[in-house]
Amino acid sequence: MTHRTLSRGMTTFTVVWLGQFVSLLGSGLTSFALGVWVFEHTASITQFSLLGLCAVLPRVVLSPLAGTMVDRWDRRWAMIVSDVGAGLSTLALVLLLLFNRLEVWHVYLVVATGAACGTVQWLAYTAVTSLLVPRQNLGRANGMMQFGRAVSDILAPGLAGFLTSAIRLEGVILIDVATFVFAVGTLLLVRFPRLRSFAADWPDRVPLWRAIRMAPFEKLWRAIRMAPFEKLWRAIRMAPFEKL
Secondary structure, eight states, rough: OOOHHHHHHHHHHHHHHHHHHHHHHHHHHHHHHHHHHHHHOOOOHHHHHHHHHHHHHHHHHHHHHHHHHHHOOOHHHHHHHHHHHHHHHHHHHHHHHTTTTOOOHHHOOOOOOOOHHHHHHHHHHHHHHHSSSSSGGGHHHHHHHHHHHHHHHHHHHHHHHHHHHHHHHHHHHHHHHHHHHHHHHHHHHHOOOOOOOOHHHHHTTTTTTHHHHHHHHHHHHHHHHHHHHHHHHHHHHHHSSSSS
């Protein structure tokens, strides 16, 4: 691999990283502002806590399934579709606010939808890192990804508090929508290397529904299959040293 190819891969990753960092920051602004809105309108700790559950539960449930689907899909388009889905669900909040129809259950639904889209997006994002970045730069790329998440977690609450008082919830959500547009724009500007997918290697033998069903148990099943040969392999390895 030439130096020019290595540099191009890192440049592509940097463009993608910038878009995802801005999108993460926008999502953090909206999450904090929605939490404030729910607590102000309900004065209920329980309903405020349910907002956090709606943000976490889809990730827990969908992560094994989304990982299998991301392996079968084009990862760039998986990121684009998930960003568009999260952006549209956030835009729906603005429309509900403008028509004065926003209810707490709308917020729960949008947060859960955004978390589901974010799960697919993050899995595709992490999977594509090794595809774009040369091996010697993987540590740097992983550091950039963790830095982006940490900075968004630190900046979002304080910035959201200031913006909520200055431009209200509608303005904060519109900023979030703009960050989704920016992230999709960066993805449309770049091209990822082609990679043979799981579906291309086994189109008939492993249907999608079976791959999704077995994904959480793949390592366990592999360990069970290899168990009868473990002692035999250990004996073969130790045989030359037995007399010693």
